[in-house]
Amino acid sequence: MPIDRRNLLTASLALPFASAAAQAAWTRPAGLVPDASVALWPAGRLTPPPGLVEQIVQRSDDPNASDRMLQGVSRPRLDIFRPTKPNGAAVILAPGGGYRYVVIDKEGYELARWLKERGVTVYVLFYRLPGDGWTNGSDIPLTDAQRAMRIVRSRARLDGIDPARIAFGGFSAGGQVATSLLTRFDASVYAPVDAADALSARPDAVAAIYPVVSMDPAIAHAVSREKLIGANPDAAREKLYSPERNVRADQPPLWLLHAEDDSVVKVANSVRLREATRGVGAPCEAHFFERGEHGFGLMKTAGLPVAIWPDLLWNWLGSHGII
Template sequence: MDRRQFLLCFPTVALALKSGAIFAASAVKSPYTLRLWPGLPPGGGGPTGEMHISPKGAQSHIALPFLTVVTPVSPNGHGVLIAAGGGYKRIEMAMEAWPAAHWLVARGYTAYILSYRLPGEGWHDGNEVALQDAQRALRMVRSREKQVSVLGFSAGGHLLAMAATRPDYRSYTRIDALDNLPPRADSAALIYPIITLEKPFNHTSTHKILLGHAATPAQEAAWSVQHYVTPQTPPVFLVQAEDDPVSDPRNTLIMQAACIREQVDVTLYRYPTGGHGFAMGRLGTPTVQWPAHYEKWLSRLNRGQIVQA
């Protein structure tokens, strides 16, 4: 492990401990990090200095995006790329990403936690930078695993949905042999995701950060996931609380309808209460049920019982 990798890994592992996602030595190997880019990220610009971690365990000010890899002692050959939300203003690691990784690793899946660039932090490539990181991360996971899934929460759901539905989109110029691999996912789980940025769903932080206040209808459509669903889109798993005040519950209905239109396998679980940001389930609400459904869905996928595009 080189010095930069160590410097990246130390705050990440410290965050895991702080958040309570402590991995038992008998079930997991030591987490480590992988830089996404061999040099500076595409386009340049952005913040300098150390990554910021909030008192609640959210990341921001990410100058060099990276993956944190958490591997079970007996991996099943299935890697899951995780992107936490935060409205593209921060990345909610302690609330969403680390609990999800802990849950996955306990079941034999290798977790790849994405620390992606935030578009509002001065990057020259603007609103493309998070998608660049997601595509590069998918290529990296694809080079290491037999099967690749994505798991995104809120704005992280928007990001990974954009990546999963647009594998042929070239968001950056090829830089090395890794970029010859398609940034393709075999399945996509989207938990209270932002799907559409079109009116009347243009009130979110995702819309503000990616498009600003003067976005045209064409720009809003270009960043709305439902327009990129095709028959080649991988199977989709959706979770939503009907009382979500941030991600309008109609987002998942829009995604479900797009999948049905294109004959893509889609599974949707909606719960009457749970709000936003319930991660792996909020105690006292029915959202605690969704991880068990997700586990069965992943198992069916691994057995070939879910038809992939």
């Protein structure tokens, strides 16, 4: 895939705090460029913790397969990918990163491009991280997810989308963001700041791909758990931040994907959430594959049955009236 060198100089992430070394270290395949970027919060609303600085880190040595991550998120935002012919559907994507950083390419821009080519307007969410020193840090990812839903709904006419056809998808720790929103979309985790906050934060569908879900130490992803709720949470705190223990009959339709050989986030996270969701009579479709490991996204599925997953997701979104 050819490299568009001009994009090196006009990085659309709008990251003024990225280090010079990070800026020099990465190249981006043509096509992985957002059409716009919007802040989640009004100017002056957020005061970043002392010393918090955003920076991009490139994790790939392959110039044709960029794998960047964003650390120290201080300006939560939505990067927008607009299709040439919008079909009215919208998807918000929350990439993973173990609540230590937010992946940019493989769980964000790559799927955004795939969906954009099919007429979906896509918003890649760069959410704040619970271990970065924000007040009420455990609720910070959910706060940004709720706000993202409301901002997207408020922009429906501007972006040419249907405010009743907005799905929210998350990968790995971003799957914990997604499944927290699934069950706590109406939790009061921040004070309203403008008219957008009068809108519902309930997604019309939720997809969670190899998600971190539970805070039960028997199956939890240890790093995500400690970042989110600390090293020694009490039982009530562990329960509150475990979506499988907070399922409700009125939650959105749920789609789950996990590889059974995942050595990073145990498949039991998805299994428990599926069983709990079915237990309350809420709709859920789950796909478990023998192989795939963790973090496969779109680029690491070659030769494996799990490679079909984007089409399975597409068909499910259609079955629920999103596309």
